[in-house]
Amino acid sequence: xxxxxxxxxxxxxxxxxxxxxxxxxxxxxxxxTAHPARVYDYWLGxxxxxxxxxxxxxxxxxxxxxxxxxxxxxxxxxxxxxRYLTGAGIRQFLDVGTGIPAASNTHQVAQREVPDSRIVxxxxxxxxLLHAQALLKSTRQGSCDYIQADLHDPGKILAGAARTLxxxxxxALMLLAILxxxxxxxxxxxxxxELLAALPSGSxxxxxxxxxxxxxxxxxxSIQRYNERVADQATLRGQDGTRRFFDGLDxxxxxxxxxxxxxxxxxxxxxxxxxxxxxxxxxP
Ligand SMILES: C[S@@+](CC[C@H](N)C(=O)[O-])C[C@H]1O[C@@H](n2cnc3c(N)ncnc32)[C@H](O)[C@@H]1O
Numbered sequence: 515x516x517x518x519x520x521x522x523x524x525x526x527x528x529x530x531x532x533x534x535x536x537x538x539x540x541x542x543x544x545x546x547t548a549h550p551a552r553v554y555d556y557w558l559g560x561x562x563x564x565x566x567x568x569x570x571x572x573x574x575x576x577x578x579x580x581x582x583x584x585x586x587x588x589x590x591x592x593x594x595x596x597r598y599l600t601g602a603g604i605r606q607f608l609d610v611g612t613g614i615p616a617a618s619n620t621h622q623v624a625q626r627e628v629p630d631s632r633i634v635x636x637x638x639x640x641x642x643l644l645h646a647q648a649l650l651k652s653t654r655q656g657s658c659d660y661i662q663a664d665l666h667d668p669g670k671i672l673a674g675a676a677r678t679l680x681x682x683x684x685x686a687l688m689l690l691a692i693l694x695x696x697x698x699x700x701x702x703x704x705x706x707x708e709l710l711a712a713l714p715s716g717s718x719x720x721x722x723x724x725x726x727x728x729x730x731x732x733x734x735x736s737i738q739r740y741n742e743r744v745a746d747q748a749t750l751r752g753q754d755g756t757r758r759f760f761d762g763l764d765x766x767x768x769x770x771x772x773x774x775x776x777x778x779x780x781x782x783x784x785x786x787x788x789x790x791x792x793x794x795x796x797x798p
Pocket of ligand 1: 550551554588589592610611612613614636637638639642663664665666689690691692695746
């Protein structure tokens with residue numbers, strides 16, 4: 515389902531209100547403030563964003579023009595990580611912080627490799643729910659589900675995911691470009707541990723996390739501009755802060771690296787900019 519925002523303009527986001535270009539805004543969608551999923555969609559060249567999202571996205575881009583390519587590097591990492599995991603025998607994926615569907619969503623990559631893969635998507639933004647149909651186009655042999663839930667509530671995520679995933683078998687927990695929305699005071703490490711505790715030995719954790727380590731001045735300024743406008747503030751973390759999510763796990767080579775440096779499949783991929791650390795690790 516495309517929202518097709520069209521021309522610029524702000525709305526209150528009230529059910530039935532007129533959105534960008536005079537189109538109706540779906541119920542529950544607040545278009546007055548920039549939202550992470552829609553800003554990210556804009557950076558990826560998507561159409562499911564509104565004027566406030568585009569303004570925040572553009573201001574961030576002006577400070578750090580490579581950001582759009584760096585975000586694409588994160589999507590490319592997602593696809594390589596999923597392919598790696600299917601090769602390692604993983605058939606189940608729990609993708610929390612899914613985002614608005616884009617090219618190469620987790621189920622498309624996984625089921626292309628292994629048609630009977632099972633995928634559960636989770637996001638807390640109602641705009642992602644609106645697009646859930648695109649995320650549920652499973653192969654006949656596999657299965658896909660979508661849960662509207664918040665990472666702050668691991669119990670709800672696990673209970674919902676248990677409808678589709680067998681927690682007796684390994685699961686890949688995917689947390690890509692989401693943990694920056696959990697500040698230190700809300701202990702993101704404990705939330706990740708709670709989810710991992712429900713998964714058996716042989717499961718995997720995949721994380722990508724925004725940082726300004728690769729371009730301190732320009733990316734820092736760009737995130738400041740972003741945070742002045744978005745509904746959920748982003749916390750950047752360094753390599754050590756990202757590695758901490760993997761405590762107690764066996765990190766796969768090449769370790770915690772920039773997203774374009776994680777097992778690049780071409781020189782072009784390796785040369786692309788990174789604005790996030792990432793790693794893949796196995797639960798012993
Ligand atoms: C930057 S997008 C990343 C999308 C995708 N994972 C990727 O890497 O391409 C972050 C997504 O996380 C979602 N999100 C942010 N905070 C969340 C939370 N506390 N619980 C669930 N989803 C959240 C946002 O709505 C958004 O769709």
